Amino acid sequence: MTSPEPGFGIYVHWPFCAAKCPYCDFNSHVRHTPVDQPRFARALATELAHFAERVPGRTVTSIFFGGGTPSLMEAATVAGVLDAVGRHWSVAPDVEVTLEANPGSAEATRFIGYRAAGVNRLSLGVQALNDRDLKRLGRIHDVAEARGAIELARRTFPRLSFDLIYARPEQTVADWEGELKVALDLAADHLSVYQLTIEEETRFADLFKAGKLIVPDADLGADLYEATHRVLDAAGLPAYEISNHAAPGAECRHNLVYWRYGEYVGVGAGAHGRLVHGEGRHATATEKNPEKWLRLVEAHGHGLVADDVLTLEEQGDEYLLMGLRLKEGIDLGRWEEISGRVLDPKRLADLTETGLVETVEDAGRRRVRATLAGFEVLDAVVADLAA
Ligand SMILES: C[S@@+](CC[C@H](N)C(=O)[O-])C[C@H]1O[C@@H](n2cnc3c(N)ncnc32)[C@H](O)[C@@H]1O
Numbered sequence: 001m002t003s004p005e006p007g008f009g010i011y012v013h014w015p016f017c018a019a020k021c022p023y024c025d026f027n028s029h030v031r032h033t034p035v036d037q038p039r040f041a042r043a044l045a046t047e048l049a050h051f052a053e054r055v056p057g058r059t060v061t062s063i064f065f066g067g068g069t070p071s072l073m074e075a076a077t078v079a080g081v082l083d084a085v086g087r088h089w090s091v092a093p094d095v096e097v098t099l100e101a102n103p104g105s106a107e108a109t110r111f112i113g114y115r116a117a118g119v120n121r122l123s124l125g126v127q128a129l130n131d132r133d134l135k136r137l138g139r140i141h142d143v144a145e146a147r148g149a150i151e152l153a154r155r156t157f158p159r160l161s162f163d164l165i166y167a168r169p170e171q172t173v174a175d176w177e178g179e180l181k182v183a184l185d186l187a188a189d190h191l192s193v194y195q196l197t198i199e200e201e202t203r204f205a206d207l208f209k210a211g212k213l214i215v216p217d218a219d220l221g222a223d224l225y226e227a228t229h230r231v232l233d234a235a236g237l238p239a240y241e242i243s244n245h246a247a248p249g250a251e252c253r254h255n256l257v258y259w260r261y262g263e264y265v266g267v268g269a270g271a272h273g274r275l276v277h278g279e280g281r282h283a284t285a286t287e288k289n290p291e292k293w294l295r296l297v298e299a300h301g302h303g304l305v306a307d308d309v310l311t312l313e314e315q316g317d318e319y320l321l322m323g324l325r326l327k328e329g330i331d332l333g334r335w336e337e338i339s340g341r342v343l344d345p346k347r348l349a350d351l352t353e354t355g356l357v358e359t360v361e362d363a364g365r366r367r368v369r370a371t372l373a374g375f376e377v378l379d380a381v382v383a384d385l386a387a
């Protein structure tokens with residue numbers, strides 16, 4: 001259970017989508033004229049060069065193309081980015097290269113090109129396995145396309161994961177259990193299962209406020225969450241993170257870099273990074289608007305709009321926030337080193353007594369981790385421990 005070295009990851013944000021889903025507040029934009037992909041690929045390579053000067057000599061253990069919809073990237077754009085990574089850093093022989101894909105048939109035509117470029121893990125945004133709910137979620141694919149994309153992805157990539165969203169309008173526990181079983185029949189060894197969140201400034205938020213969108217209440221949400229764990233645990237895909245389930249050894253290494261509070265470069269519009277150099281751990285963020293980001297990179301070599309050195313307290317809070325999402329929890333000694341503080345024993349005892357966290361010994365190190373009940377109120381647990 002001891003966390004190995006977190007690794008060094010590269011996150012590449014592709015900020016375009018074919019259509020905007022009504023629940024989504026990610027940095028994704030719809031463009032009605034073609035995106036100049038060679039120009040974006042050059043800018044991504046330029047921004048990578050900027051970061052390579054700041055954190056040279058690392059070995060890249062994971063690369064993640066996230067979005068938006070990275071499966072709108074041409075294979076040549078993906079290959080250009082991977083070449084640039086290889087020019088600047090050494091790349092681990094078992095590097096994990098993930099690309100997020102939407103299940104539309106147009107996207108699937110590019111799978112073989114991605115594999116040839118070096119992508120070895122696909123993360124498919126399936127979201128639901130019934131057409132009524134896909135429509136309600138505003139998705140532009142149907143179940144038949146999702147099944148087709150899953151099959152093709154299984155034939156093309158060594159590793160496959162897919163995303164599902166639950167706590168949808170009118171969803172019952174029995175519906176959801178049935179759908180999870182279908183998913184398990186199709187699934188490879190990794191599933192990301194997210195509870196629908198009503199995000200501010202989305203169409204769903206407007207509908208929700210107007211009383212036109214009814215989603216499961218907190219009690220039903222908790223029942224759906226517990227059902228998720230029950231069904232996936234029994235199928236050999238336990239949660240290793242609050243929303244991520246995998247067979248042992250099939251965890252997403254890139255996401256583990258974030259949750260184990262490792263170092264990662266973030267390039268592309270609206271990407272975040274955490275880099276250790278000079279005065280300490282830097283939190284970086286780039287311009288969110290894709291065209292503005294492009295012009296910034298072309299003028300200055302990077303599109304950074306934030307580059308802050310984190311205080312020890314901020315680092316401690318971030319490690320708690322990220323690490324407690326993991327089933328393995330946080331290494332208490334590491335938290336104390338990072339934050340320069342000692343965790344208040346009374347708070348820890350109170351949270352333990354109420355069954356929200358537990359402390360375990362692992363290879364001589366003390367770890368604190370959330371229980372299943374703690375996962376359900378994780379924000380409150382983190383706030384309590386960080387106070
Ligand atoms: C930003 S998307 C990128 C992947 C791809 N564009 C897609 O949608 O399939 C990553 C994942 O976040 C999840 N997601 C986005 N907004 C959400 C929300 N409001 N509630 C729950 N999950 C959400 C979806 O499951 C989605 O697959």
Ligand code: SF4
Pocket residue numbers: 016017019020021024025026028067068069102125
């Ligand atoms: S959920 Fe995915 S496809 Fe939909 S708008 Fe967000 S990033 Fe784009």
